[in-house]
Amino acid sequence: xxxxxxxxxxxxxxxxxxxxxxxxxxxxxxxxxxxxxxxxxxxxxxxxxxxxxxxxxxxxxxxxxxxxxxxxxxxxxxxxxxxxxxxxxxxxxxxxxxxxxxxxxxxxxxxxxxxxxxxxxxxxxxxxxxxxxxxxxxxxxxxxxxxxxxxxxxxxxxxxxxxxxxxxxxxxxxxxxxxxxxxxxxxxxxxxxxxxxxxxxxxxxxxxxxxxxxxxxxxxxxxxxxxxxxxxxxxxxxxxx
Numbered sequence: 580x581x582x583x584x585x586x587x588x589x590x591x592x593x594x595x596x597x598x599x600x601x602x603x604x605x606x607x608x609x610x611x612x613x614x615x616x617x618x619x620x621x622x623x624x625x626x627x628x629x630x631x632x633x634x635x636x637x638x639x640x641x642x643x644x645x646x647x648x649x650x651x652x653x654x655x656x657x658x659x660x661x662x663x664x665x666x667x668x669x670x671x672x673x674x675x676x677x678x679x680x681x682x683x684x685x686x687x688x689x690x691x692x693x694x695x696x697x698x699x700x701x702x703x704x705x706x707x708x709x710x711x712x713x714x715x716x717x718x719x720x721x722x723x724x725x726x727x728x729x730x731x732x733x734x735x736x737x738x739x740x741x742x743x744x745x746x747x748x749x750x751x752x753x754x755x756x757x758x759x760x761x762x763x764x765x766x767x768x769x770x771x772x773x774x775x776x777x778x779x780x781x782x783x784x785x786x787x788x789x790x791x792x793x794x795x796x797x798x799x800x801x802x803x804x805x806x807x808x809x810x811x812x813x814x815x816x817x818x819x820x
Contacts, residue, residue: 583626588715589665590623596658604773606653610761616678616690619662629709631750637708638700643756645693647726647781652687665717671706672696677721689721729783729814731804735797738766743792754788759813762796763803779818786812
């Protein structure tokens with residue numbers, strides 16, 4: 580698709596929180612928070628001509644490698660929020676994208692993401708084949724801390740063995756990254772989540788999970804790890820108030 584006439588290097592998107600996105604207490608789910616952030620990132624890529632559809636001409640796609648989310652406040656059902664996004668860097672097969680969520684003039688969420696371009700046939704990283712010079716890159720960051728490499732626990736407690744289902748897959752034909760977060764949060768203290776005690780979380784995505792794969796969900800202290808055939812696929816670090 581051509582670059583949209585509405586394209587700008589910094590995108591702001593407004594949306595209203597609906598009840599399907601909320602916990603029983605009326606506050607936005609952490610998983611749906613991530614969905615909103617990624618939908619905004621995807622919309623910006625589409626406006627700028629580097630979306631999944633554009634990249635499929637070259638059998639390429641963006642995959643999320645790392646994500647850090649810092650939460651000051653969760654929006655509630657019927658709140659109208661603004662999600663702002665820009666590209667911090669984009670070189671060869673790697674890109675850092677920043678996102679912020681606002682309620683009125685107040686910033687309530689900051690997010691930093693690290694993306695890689697993969698060849699969807701070879702399932703290997705490669706340089707982005709599409710032009711991107713029209714995206715101005717901005718040095719401003721959206722989080723107080725940058726994402727990091729999570730230290731994996733050596734002997735995590737096994738919480739569940741989960742088989743990847745069709746409902747877990749996305750258009751890249753692997754388990755969508757938000758699903759990993761969902762599986763882990765289901766093993767957290769319900770009251771702590773409902774009382775918004777989670778102030779930040781960080782995710783590392785290391786390997787794909789496909790339909791029918793067995794995901795072993797483990798945890799030690801505030802670190803989750805998901806493995807398949809004894810190889811780490813995902814790590815999640817939680818930070819609580």
